[in-house]
Amino acid sequence: DTEVTQTPKHLVMGMTNKKSLKCEQHMGHRAMYWYKQKAKKPPELMFVYSYEKLSINESVPSRFSPECPNSSLLNLHLHALQPEDSALYLCASSQEGTGVGYGYTFGSGTRLTVV
Amino acid sequence: GENVEQHPSTLSVQEGDSAVIKCTYSDSASNYFPWYKQELGKRPQLIIDIRSNVGEKKDQRIAVTLNKTAKHFSLHITETQPEDSAVYFCANFGGSNYKLTFGKGTLLTVNP
Numbered sequence: 001d002t003e004v005t006q007t008p009k010h011l012v013m014g015m016t017n018k019k020s021l022k023c024e025q026h027m028g029h030r031a032m033y034w035y036k037q038k039a040k041k042p043p044e045l046m047f048v049y050s051y052e053k054l055s056i057n058e059s060v061p062s063r064f065s066p067e068c069p070n071s072s073l074l075n076l077h078l079h080a081l082q083p084e085d086s087a088l089y090l091c092a093s094s095q096e097g098t099g100v101g102y103g104y105t106f107g108s109g110t111r112l113t114v115v
Numbered sequence: 116g117e118n119v120e121q122h123p124s125t126l127s128v129q130e131g132d133s134a135v136i137k138c139t140y141s142d143s144a145s146n147y148f149p150w151y152k153q154e155l156g157k158r159p160q161l162i163i164d165i166r167s168n169v170g171e172k173k174d175q176r177i178a179v180t181l182n183k184t185a186k187h188f189s190l191h192i193t194e195t196q197p198e199d200s201a202v203y204f205c206a207n208f209g210g211s212n213y214k215l216t217f218g219k220g221t222l223l224t225v226n227p
Contacts, residue, residue, distance in 0.1 A: 033215075042204050042217035043159065056214065090158060092215075104149060104208070104215060106158045 004107035006091050012113045015081060021110045023074040023091030029103065032074040034066060035090040037109070043090055049074060081114045088112075118142070121205050121218025129226050134195050136221045138205035139187040146209035148181055148188045153220075154201045163190070167209075195225045 035043035048056035151159035
């Protein structure tokens with residue numbers, strides 16, 4: 001299995017809703033990432049988990065809450081989002097240990113619309 | 116890696132021509148340089164990558180060159196086809212943290 005699987009593919013949520021994005025990989029990768037991508041822009045790093053521990057938080061607002069239940073799963077919990085948070089949310093994973101990022105693989109993304 | 120500059124931001128070529136996209140970086144500790152192709156509404160897809168101990172790598176019509184001294188790397192696409200039309204992102208990885216830093220992207224249009 002060489003895939004990073006993200007669910008759901010599309011999500012529409014109100015500003016008072018609570019929802020979660022899910023990401024799963026079975027490649028034995030020990031680093032997992034959340035990125036946010038707006039139209040016509042590069043992916044923007046949000047969080048990095050290394051060996052299931054949060055290693056980087058790029059000053060992301062607390063309405064985004066990441067969780068890594070185990071080495072194969074990564075969640076992003078969403079609460080009280082704003083319309084400007086509408087974007088493509090990408091999960092990625094990579095091999096770990098050497099710090100070189102080999103095998104960096106993106107999921108298909110969740111297209112999030114906040115109304 | 117930190118601070119990756121990518122040029123040009125848009126590139127239009129005729130089918131069969133070559134296309135070259137260039138990136139420069141600032142973090143001398145960067146050790147991995149991937150290139151991604153992203154079609155509209157889809158995920159970034161790795162098309163080629165190069166590690167810091169190699170100067171050039173080729174895969175069919177796609178090649179990447181790396182000049183560590185000058186801190187720049189380039190993507191070369193030969194015999195372009197309309198299906199090569201997409202946004203291309205360079206990136207670099209390494210240094211003191213596990214961050215993949217992207218360039219701003221190049222919109223490549225191959226005209227039939």
